[in-house]
Amino acid sequence: MTEPAIINWRRLSPALSSSGQPSEAQLAEIAALGIGEVINLGPHEHVKALPDEAASVAALGMRYTYIPVDFAAPTEGDYAAFAAAMGEAEAAGRTVHVHCIVNARVSAFLYRYRRDAIGETAARAELESVWQPAGVWVAFIGGTPVEGVDHRYRGRDY
Structure with missing residues (x-):
């Protein structure tokens, strides 16, 4: 099956994919890929969010986990909830698709998770294929923010 044409779609492994916000039809494509x-x-509440994504995902037979991350202030609690959800899915053998609006939040969370929990060394390249974070996001992933530097997104301005 063809990979969905969702903004910033990434297939990170056979059991893990990420993207920006999928549409209802694209959720069905994700389910057809065997995502659990x-x-x-x-x-x-974002303008691009689906009206009831939890119900849409459940209707397609997938499990849904919602961890709303404030783009201006990602927290250690957000990361802990994410790491727990990923660990639970992996332990249960479920394939996982992680998304946000444009895959910026997600790529940072997955970079940190893959680096710290799994020990993957190539995870930084995946992050930078979507964006180069600045400010609070640099601190979130373990770097030192540089004053006056803005996020840089790959390919287009979101």
């Missing part, structure tokens, strides 16, 4: 769980880090 969707983790959403984007806010439900």
Whole structure:
């Protein structure tokens, strides 16, 4: 089956994919790929969010986990909830799709998780294929923020 044409779609492994916000039709495409769980880090109140994503995902037979991350202030609690959800999905053998609005939050969370929990060394390249974070996001992933430097997104301005 063809990979979905979702903004910033990434296939990170046979059991893990990520993207920006999928549409209802794209959720069905994700389910058809054999994904067993969707983790959403984007806010439900965002203009691009689906009206009832939890119900849409459940209707497709997938599990849904919602961890709303404030883009201006990601927290250690957010990361702990994410790491727990990922660990639970992995332990249960579920394939996972993680998304937010444009895959910025997600790529940072997955970079940190893959680096710290799994020990993957190539995870930084995946993060930078979506964006180069600045400010609070640099601190979140373990770097030192540089004053006056803005996020840089790959390919387009979101």
